[in-house]
Amino acid sequence: MQRTNRRGGPFQQALAANALVLAVATTGVHAQDMNTARHLAQTCTNCHGTNGLSVGGMPSIAGQDREYLARQMRDFRDGKRPATVMHQLAKGFTDPEIDALAAWFAAQKSPARR
Amino acid sequence: MSTTRRRFIGFAGASAAVAAFGGCASLSTHPPAGGRVVVIGGGYGGASAATRLRQLAPQIEVVLIEREPAFVSCALSNRILAGTMAIDELTVGYGGLAANGVRVVRGEVTAIDADARAVRLAGGSVLRYDRLIVAAGIDFMYETIPSMAADPGQAMQVVPHAWKAGAQTLLLRRQLEAMPDGGVFAIHIPPTPYRCPPAPYERVSQVAWYLRNNKPKSKIVVLDSNDAIVAKAGLFTAAWKKWYPGMIDYRPKSLLVDVDLRTLTAITEFEKVRADVLNVLPPMRAGRIAAQAGLVTTNARWCDVNYLTLESVKVKNVHVLGDSTFAAPGMAKSGHMANQHAKVCASAIADLMQDRMPFASPMMINTCYSFITDREAVRVSHVHRYDADKRTMMLIPGGVGLSAEPTALEGTYAVRWAQNIFASMLG
Ligand SMILES: Cc1cc2nc3c(=O)[nH]c(=O)nc-3n(C[C@H](O)[C@H](O)[C@H](O)COP(=O)(O)OP(=O)(O)OC[C@H]3O[C@@H](n4cnc5c(N)ncnc54)[C@H](O)[C@@H]3O)c2cc1C
Numbered sequence: 448m449q450r451t452n453r454r455g456g457p458f459q460q461a462l463a464a465n466a467l468v469l470a471v472a473t474t475g476v477h478a479q480d481m482n483t484a485r486h487l488a489q490t491c492t493n494c495h496g497t498n499g500l501s502v503g504g505m506p507s508i509a510g511q512d513r514e515y516l517a518r519q520m521r522d523f524r525d526g527k528r529p530a531t532v533m534h535q536l537a538k539g540f541t542d543p544e545i546d547a548l549a550a551w552f553a554a555q556k557s558p559a560r561r
Numbered sequence: 562m563s564t565t566r567r568r569f570i571g572f573a574g575a576s577a578a579v580a581a582f583g584g585c586a587s588l589s590t591h592p593p594a595g596g597r598v599v600v601i602g603g604g605y606g607g608a609s610a611a612t613r614l615r616q617l618a619p620q621i622e623v624v625l626i627e628r629e630p631a632f633v634s635c636a637l638s639n640r641i642l643a644g645t646m647a648i649d650e651l652t653v654g655y656g657g658l659a660a661n662g663v664r665v666v667r668g669e670v671t672a673i674d675a676d677a678r679a680v681r682l683a684g685g686s687v688l689r690y691d692r693l694i695v696a697a698g699i700d701f702m703y704e705t706i707p708s709m710a711a712d713p714g715q716a717m718q719v720v721p722h723a724w725k726a727g728a729q730t731l732l733l734r735r736q737l738e739a740m741p742d743g744g745v746f747a748i749h750i751p752p753t754p755y756r757c758p759p760a761p762y763e764r765v766s767q768v769a770w771y772l773r774n775n776k777p778k779s780k781i782v783v784l785d786s787n788d789a790i791v792a793k794a795g796l797f798t799a800a801w802k803k804w805y806p807g808m809i810d811y812r813p814k815s816l817l818v819d820v821d822l823r824t825l826t827a828i829t830e831f832e833k834v835r836a837d838v839l840n841v842l843p844p845m846r847a848g849r850i851a852a853q854a855g856l857v858t859t860n861a862r863w864c865d866v867n868y869l870t871l872e873s874v875k876v877k878n879v880h881v882l883g884d885s886t887f888a889a890p891g892m893a894k895s896g897h898m899a900n901q902h903a904k905v906c907a908s909a910i911a912d913l914m915q916d917r918m919p920f921a922s923p924m925m926i927n928t929c930y931s932f933i934t935d936r937e938a939v940r941v942s943h944v945h946r947y948d949a950d951k952r953t954m955m956l957i958p959g960g961v962g963l964s965a966e967p968t969a970l971e972g973t974y975a976v977r978w979a980q981n982i983f984a985s986m987l988g
Contacts, residue, residue, distance in 0.1 A: 482920075489613075489904040490926040493897065493982040497616075502984040504977025531971050532942055535962025536926060539944030 480543075484551035487544060491552075498555040510557020517549035588624060588664060590679075591689050595620035596914050599680055599690040601670045601850060603627030603655060605634075605896035606883030607696030609903035609986040611663045618911040624664045624688060626680070629727075631655065632987060636896045637932075637979050638726040639760065642734055643767040645935045651726060651979075657988025673854035675876045692910050693879045694871075695856060695864075696899070697848025698725070699756050705844055707819050719822050720839045723764075724756060736838045737768065742776035744837035747827055749817045750785040751844040754863075756884050756894050759792035759941060761785075761842060763931035766797070769805040770934055781808055782834055784815035784827055792893075793931065793941055793963060800933045800967055817841065847885035856881055863887035868947060868954045870919050871906035880906050889954040891961070892945060893927050900982060901925035923947050925954060930975030937967035938975045 488499070491508070495501055499509030508516060522528035524537035524545075540548065598614060600607045603625050611625045632653045640646035655665045669683040679689045701722060703709045709716035723733040737746065746768055750761040765783055772779040790797055790811070801809045815829045825839045846852075846862035856873050858865040865887040866873055871880045883899030892898060902925070909919035928942040944960040947953075964971055 483922075486908060486920045487924055489908070490901065490924050493609075493900050493985050494928075494978055496981050497985045502981055504973070505981050531964070531968070531974060532928065532940060532962065535942055536944060538959055539924065539926070539946070539957050 480547045481551060483544070484547035487540070487548055488551050491548070499552045500555070500557075507557070508552045509555035511553060513549045513553035516552055517545055520545045520549065588666070588688060590687055592691055593622050595622060596691040597622040597624060597689070598692050598694060598910060598914075599688055600625040600694040600696060601680065602696035602698060602848070602883075603629070603632060603658070603665070604696060604698050604883065604899070605982075605986065606698075606899035606903050607694065608632060608655075608658060609900040610694050610696060610882065610907045611658060612661060612986055612988065613904050613907035614910060615662050617907055618914065619662065621911070621914060622664065623662070624666060624690075625655075625658060626666045626668050626670050626682065626688075627655065628667070628669045630667065632983075633726040634896070634979060634983070635724070635726045635757070635760070636929075637975070638723075638730050639764045639767040640932055641726075641730050642723075642737060642764065643770045643932070643935060644734075645767075645770075645932075648727070648731060653983050653987045655987070661988045670850055673850065673879070675854060675879055678878060691878070691914065694906060694910075695848075695851055695854065695873075695879060695881045695885065696883045696903070697850050697885055699845040699847065699884045699894075700849050701843040702846055703843055706817065706841070708822050709820065709841075709843075716822060720820055720825070720841050722842055723840060724842050724845075733838070733840060737771060740776065740779065740837045743778040744776065745780050745782060745835070746772065746838045746840070747782040747784060747834050747836035748840040749815070749827055749842060750783065750787065750791075751842050752786045752816070753791055754888060754894060755842065755845045757896075757929065758893055759797075759929050759931045762790055762793065762797045763933075764840075765809060766800065766805075766931070766933045769801070769808055773805055773808065779808070780810060781805075782836070783809060783811045784817065784829055784834060785811065785813050786816040787813065789813055792929075793939055796939045796964065796967065797931075797933075800937075800939070804934060845884075847881075851881060851885050854879065856885075859887040868905070868952075869921065869923065870909035870913070871902055872909075880910065882906050889945065891943065891956040892925075892954060893929065893941075893943065895927055895929050897929065897978075897982070898925065898927045900986060901927065903986075921947070921949070923954075928978065930971060930978060932972060932975065933967040936969040936972045938969075938972040939964040939967050940971050940975070 495508050501507040520537050523533040600611050611623050614623050634651040659665050670680050671683050672681040679687050681687050703713035721729045721733045723729040819828045825836045827834045851864050856864040864881040864885050871882045873879045882902035884894040905923045912919045925945045930938045930940045932938045942962040944957050945954040946957050948955040
């Protein structure tokens with residue numbers, strides 16, 4: 448996450464990220480962001496599997512590192528990571544939405560944790 | 562409404578005893594304490610909605626009524642015509658839905674009484690609902706084709722549509738197998754909007770694949786009632802030139818007037834085209850039950866909805882999703898989109914039944930993959946966002962994405978797309 452995004456510098460980003468992690472760990476804090484993420488995540492799960500757990504072929508995004516997921520979405524959007532479809536879909540989401548989606552999928556059960 | 566109500570005299574007193582899938586306990590006429598949502602149709606829309614509702618609000622009883630014994634996907638079914646896929650690979654039973662707690666009922670809904678909040682099944686049993694989801698797909702307007710109007714069921718055995726996957730798809734495949742080398746396959750494409758904009762052109766590509774490899778002297782005539790190829794036009798045109806040079810004769814503005822069932826002749830406003838195999842996609846409209854229930858609002862064909870909830874703009878507590886809807890601007894009638902309707906609808910119903918406001922800014926994504934050869938595919942994708950001022954879903958700026966060219970990698974993803982959407986909607 449070298450690039451400064453529209454939400455401010457790295458410090459603000461870290462703060463925001465903390466808040467989202469908290470929102471996952473506790474209830475109430477930034478529940479609104481997580482609620483939005485839960486709704487927007489429904490646009491991803493028919494390809495990536497229920498809650499992001501793919502049944503095969505498509506990458507599983509459940510339980511992956513939050514920072515990693517957010518960076519992939521930005522890299523797709525900015526053309527830094529080549530893709531068949533994600534470069535076009537990622538353009539549809541704002542930076543805060545990408546962060547919220549990343550936090551939401553990171554909080555889902557991964558196959559390892561299942 | 563009053564005619565509907567009159568037809569239902571005696572409805573209120575009727576008793577149920579509907580047996581759910583797997584012979585479990587029968588359903589009572591009245592909803593249980595947690596509330597009941599009845600879903601008509603176990604296709605892409607209905608199955609997705611039922612599954613999602615169980616995940617979001619397990620206290621709500623979800624009853625899904627479907628006339629067919631199993632789900633058969635239209636998506637990828639053109640590959641059956643190419644001989645590169647078997648129908649078994651596209652067939653999924655309803656056992657997974659039942660295991661997730663959906664009460665699956667095999668049956669036909671013959672009437673909806675929105676005032677009484679009840680549906681009636683063939684056989685007479687009645688189920689009351691708190692909310693109803695109508696995901697009945699499309700029906701064909703055979704009344705616009707005089708020779709097929711009197712007995713469509715018989716006529717489509719001669720001139721199949723193969724636009725609902727299953728026996729029709731297999732029939733068309735057999736006809737292609739029986740066709741002599743040097744024969745003519747003709748297909749008629751109806752005016753938009755119809756189910757899955759790129760799928761007719763995928764079908765042309767898949768039949769071309771089969772013929773090129775098995776009956777190379779054959780020809781394909783495409784009678785398209787639209788002014789030009791409706792979706793992925795550049796990709797299809799280039800692909801046909803590259804893989805099937807000289808085989809495909811594309812004729813736009815060819816509106817079908819009638820067919821001669823005896824000679825397999827398609828009659829358009831301008832010409833008569835004789836074929837060895839004739840595939841007619843009639844004009845389409847919302848599934849019949851939608852009209853019966855007074856849900857149709859637009860051009861006597863489609864059902865307008867509030868895209869925050871997918872609730873009908875006309876009938877309260879009744880939600881319509883999938884192909885039956887009057888589409889928002891730029892919105893395709895696809896399985897992927899039906900799944901997206903279903904998720905917004907299920908979320909909204911879960912909220913509404915717990916006295917919460919539905920989410921105010923939903924998004925929907927669509928993709929349609931189309932196979933060109935046995936391996937290479939192309940894709941179109943769309944990103945839609947709810948626009949509070951326009952009060953509908955709108956394509957975001959730059960929200961339409963296309964493949965650069967046909968690739969085997971996207972062919973692989975097309976199959977994986979299907980595997981994942983089947984699992985997420987049918988368990
Ligand atoms: C050849 C072809 C290729 C396609 N390819 C793709 C693709 O690659 N990707 C994609 O996303 N989409 C594709 N589609 C489109 C996709 O199949 C449809 O858009 C999708 O099926 C719509 O879902 P639905 O739930 O509205 O209708 P359906 O899936 O048709 O489901 C409706 C269900 O309701 C049942 N039903 C109707 N009325 C009643 C009643 N009164 N009582 C009981 N049951 C009832 C029907 O039996 C049916 O099972 C393709 C379509 C075709 C024909």
